[in-house]
Amino acid sequence: MMTIQTHKAAKNETVFDLSQTSVRDLNAFLHQLPDDIPCDPVRVTHLTGDHSVVAGVDADLDVQVDGHVGYFCGGMLRQARLTINGNAGQGVGSNIETGRIHVRGDASQSAGATGRGGLLVIEGNASARCGISLKGADIVVKGNIGHLSAFMAQSGRLVVFGDTGDSLGDSLYEAHIYVRGSVTSLGADCIAKEMRDEHRKELADLLEAAGEAGRIDVNDFTRYGSARQLYNFKVDNIGAY
């Protein structure tokens, strides 16, 4: 076992006080946990917007982060269930693979960028480029999102309860987008699409995963997706090159 300053709280919770311990020590502790058995929960306290908190973790455990975090919190996450009791800086859950991240406050730019799997739930707002280049993760934002969200998103789902900024889904591939509020503008090749039963079911499942089962009507949402006009080179456009 490493010699890191921690203490055990109730329910076998290991507490990392970042005014006493470094983020590097916290992450080193999380990285040496076994990836094939459930582990005791971890709590992180006294944050001052530190970067890379709980990044690169592959373990079956609950992590509570009490405060505001800086960049890339929960990046590359596997398995773990991470709750951020505060705001998150840029790139929260960046490249998340499996597991779940719950942000109780707002998230900055590029939340869930390139996420490949797992679930990112943001209770507040997310700013620009939320879900940029999404590759399979699910993102549920209960507030608004900023401009250029889901830019070039390839697969996965983005659900927004509030409004979106400019250029939603610009150059979108096959990610599914559901928005309840207003869309300031759609990006190139992103269009509103019909909600069929399969989509209502998909959305209901996502709402349930985000703790909103039965509280929100799936029929209030509009589905957006790719018009699939940018996929292939068209010889008619040769003059533009």
Place this chain on the structure above:
Amino acid sequence: MCGIAGLFIKNKAMDAQMGAMLTQMTSTLCGRGPDSAGFAIYTEDDPGFTKLSVIAQGDADLDGLHEQMCQEIDPAIQKSATGNNAVFRVPDAHAAQAIEWIDARPAKLALIGQGKRLEMYKDVGYPDDVAQRFSIAQMRGTHGIAHTRMATESAVTPEGAHPFSTANDQCLVHNGSISNHASMRRALRKAGIKVRTENDSEVAAGYLSQQMHEGKSLGDALDSSLDVLDGFFTFVVGTENGFGVLRDPIACKPAVMAETDDYVAFASEYKSLTCLPGIENARVWEPNPAHSYFWEH
């Protein structure tokens, strides 16, 4: 990279802590810009005097130059110097003459700031060391802007550090890069705006000064810069009574703001705001792209 911290005090009782708060905010941004730093502090007006902030070049003798200014321009000129930086307090009637006098001696002095209230301090080195060198933490003021620089477009020199001041009591800091700075610098110089360095950010400062000189408000000047500046930028701008923020339409560069009854604060990262009193209950938000924000006393 580069880091910006800005603080606009709303509660007059906190003016005395402005320098200390700004220094602490800047300290967390050292990693974003370790090569040089600068501070613009809006202090009390010194009636009848204009403040000229300068950097001595090479081993120029500030005492001797001050003496010479007193003899040739006005014996009432006062000097307060720390290291290679100095602020000359010049009777208003002779301010223009003193600026000309300084500009005529580029081998000895670089003028970096001018105004009734603006004092500017900047130097190469780690930002914490720069702040300490000039005792920024002991300064009082109504608002202030700090910058930690990671140089991209021009050399690391004391006068290449931000902020830049291109007109009385106006200054600007920039995070980003402006592509059309060469042509804009030529146009501004032709229009009579003094752009003193080859730095791209000074061009943005010069453009805003020109627009405000033509009668635009700070907000309108910021809005019009969106049409002419090619590049990416987050600006924080100070005027004698005001404080403004603008991000480019893509919002490449980070920005977070906090407001309480006591202050409005700007920082490149949230962690830089955590030292502020009452931050737990502050309204915290990210400024929208292509939208100008400004506050005035």
